[in-house]
Amino acid sequence: MGMTMTQKILAAHAGLPSVRAGQLIMADLDLVLGNDITAPVAIGEFDKFGCEKVFDRDKVALVPDHFTPNKDIKAAEQCKCMRSFAHSQEITNYFEIGQMGVEHALLPEKGLVGAGDLVIGADSHTCTYGALGAFSTGVGSTDMACGMATGKAWFKVPSAIRFHLTGKPGRHVGGKDVILHIIGMIGVDGALYQSMEFEGPGVASLSMDDRFTIANMAIEAGAKNGIFPVDSQTLAYLKEHCPKEPKVYEADSDAEYDRTIEIDLGSIRPTVAFPHLPENTKVIDDVGEVKIDQVVIGSCTNGRISDLRVAADILKGHSVAPWVRCIVIPATQKIWKQAMDEGLFTIFIDAGAIVSTPTCGPCLGGHMGILGAGERAVSTTNRNFVGRMGHVESEVYLASPAVAAASAITGYIADPEKIGK
Amino acid sequence: MMQAKGKVFKYGDNVDTDVIIPARYLNTSVHAELAKHCMEDIDSTFVQNVQDGDIIVAQKNFGCGSSREHAPIAIKASGVSCVIAKTFARIFYRNAINIGLPILECPQACDAISQGDVVSVDFSTGTIVDETTGQRFQAEPFPPFMQELIAAGGLAGYIAKQNEKK
Numbered sequence A: 001m002g003m004t005m006t007q008k009i010l011a012a013h014a015g016l017p018s019v020r021a022g023q024l025i026m027a028d029l030d031l032v033l034g035n036d037i038t039a040p041v042a043i044g045e046f047d048k049f050g051c052e053k054v055f056d057r058d059k060v061a062l063v064p065d066h067f068t069p070n071k072d073i074k075a076a077e078q079c080k081c082m083r084s085f086a087h088s089q090e091i092t093n094y095f096e097i098g099q100m101g102v103e104h105a106l107l108p109e110k111g112l113v114g115a116g117d118l119v120i121g122a123d124s125h126t127c128t129y130g131a132l133g134a135f136s137t138g139v140g141s142t143d144m145a146c147g148m149a150t151g152k153a154w155f156k157v158p159s160a161i162r163f164h165l166t167g168k169p170g171r172h173v174g175g176k177d178v179i180l181h182i183i184g185m186i187g188v189d190g191a192l193y194q195s196m197e198f199e200g201p202g203v204a205s206l207s208m209d210d211r212f213t214i215a216n217m218a219i220e221a222g223a224k225n226g227i228f229p230v231d232s233q234t235l236a237y238l239k240e241h242c243p244k245e246p247k248v249y250e251a252d253s254d255a256e257y258d259r260t261i262e263i264d265l266g267s268i269r270p271t272v273a274f275p276h277l278p279e280n281t282k283v284i285d286d287v288g289e290v291k292i293d294q295v296v297i298g299s300c301t302n303g304r305i306s307d308l309r310v311a312a313d314i315l316k317g318h319s320v321a322p323w324v325r326c327i328v329i330p331a332t333q334k335i336w337k338q339a340m341d342e343g344l345f346t347i348f349i350d351a352g353a354i355v356s357t358p359t360c361g362p363c364l365g366g367h368m369g370i371l372g373a374g375e376r377a378v379s380t381t382n383r384n385f386v387g388r389m390g391h392v393e394s395e396v397y398l399a400s401p402a403v404a405a406a407s408a409i410t411g412y413i414a415d416p417e418k419i420g421k
Numbered sequence B: 001m002m003q004a005k006g007k008v009f010k011y012g013d014n015v016d017t018d019v020i021i022p023a024r025y026l027n028t029s030v031h032a033e034l035a036k037h038c039m040e041d042i043d044s045t046f047v048q049n050v051q052d053g054d055i056i057v058a059q060k061n062f063g064c065g066s067s068r069e070h071a072p073i074a075i076k077a078s079g080v081s082c083v084i085a086k087t088f089a090r091i092f093y094r095n096a097i098n099i100g101l102p103i104l105e106c107p108q109a110c111d112a113i114s115q116g117d118v119v120s121v122d123f124s125t126g127t128i129v130d131e132t133t134g135q136r137f138q139a140e141p142f143p144p145f146m147q148e149l150i151a152a153g154g155l156a157g158y159i160a161k162q163n164e165k166k
């Protein structure tokens, strides 16, 4: 029986000719990631193992991005713990403030993930790198600690759902709308323990940034990973960023899938997830009148340069509604500089938005835009759980940068199509 | 600790890691501090009412959301002896095992058990008994290595013990 793309990568890293769904394997890791929230817990565990050095100082990445620049004394202590560990272990890929960015935007940009790699990260959105044809998945701090110590992790080989993509997304429809549409269809546990494998002629019409956004939110459907085939766009991206030779794995033609879901990209409308689950989706035409207080454009889901360009294009020549706070957060220093050089900041600032240094910040209710009781935000982030962005009685509506920018202008959740030029 | 007995706190579908332990408290990893805010955003009286040995029973996809190990840590540190759900989100499942918080999947038990019932669990046989109603349910028992791992307080302790044996 054939293997899925994910199964092939897992088999190769376990040194096995083949694997099947449900099999428990021990696999070699190409990269182990942690951040300022999860790494301190992992470091505590690592110290308990009584092991002196990490398995490979080039294969551990530590990114202080969640509560940074340090939001309070406790956050400062956590970052300090990670920083001293990085220094004493001589970790190559530790990114201090000034180099740092939101981890899942940063790692691909720095070329730390290549096609065919196996990556674990103590952060659930580690699944983002599936866009590059890698197997990557989120784990907890103890797994991260074991990964750092041994360079290995155990996995249960997942079965897969195949998403056969056809057509081309319409105007103002991007990767975010595609993945919200899918989560709305299958639910927040629709892909529990499974891989989401995307394929079909529609893939070519999705930019790398679209694919990062889609793979990023695979976890929001409960998936173990989301993965895209490697095509000419992937190879071009990797050539520009990653020094490693890409290892291209393709699903076998007789690979077994739990089910196949057909997605016509051309039929997807801009989509918004209502509180308090990413599966509570409505197309923009059905949202009704929802007055908002804040807009956040950023995060590992939608803080990339193309996202900022889309938002700037809509905000250009308009003003943010007087009752709305609009916060733009480029995901990395490189994206920040690029946006500045392209003149996007002038557009944001003229419109009455603010631009923050890279940080996870409000995405997880950390800092830089916390909501009060009863307040509503439209956010390009990935979770809208109760209290995710602040007070338990606040509400988060997940949307694309286009919908977020349009909503900032009108002060209500808005269709970007309706904003005049 | 191959058995647990306690009163039940019952929750619904998709209890996510943000309500188990909100991110605003993640600027620390001190277990007792995390326990003080466990379940706060879904059940503000949980922390006052929970006693050592109590059991959480929920529906499907328990622990969905972030990879924060702080979530099972907060539950364990608050005294909870076991979580029973129809299904668990996969990262939470892994984390719970790794830190030594026993979890069981048993849809029938989750439908039948009510808030406040006293329930006992035998991890080696997978038997769940609702002492209040007398009903019995069968979950998949833990394989021996997992029983050892939980007894060792989690993966770190287990690895340390294995090293000692060598």
Ligand code: SF4
Residues within 6 Å of the ligand: A066, A102, A103, A104, A123, A125, A299, A300, A301, A359, A360, A363, A364, A381, A382
């Ligand atoms: S931006 Fe949000 S979802 Fe992404 S890593 Fe940061 S906190 Fe997590």
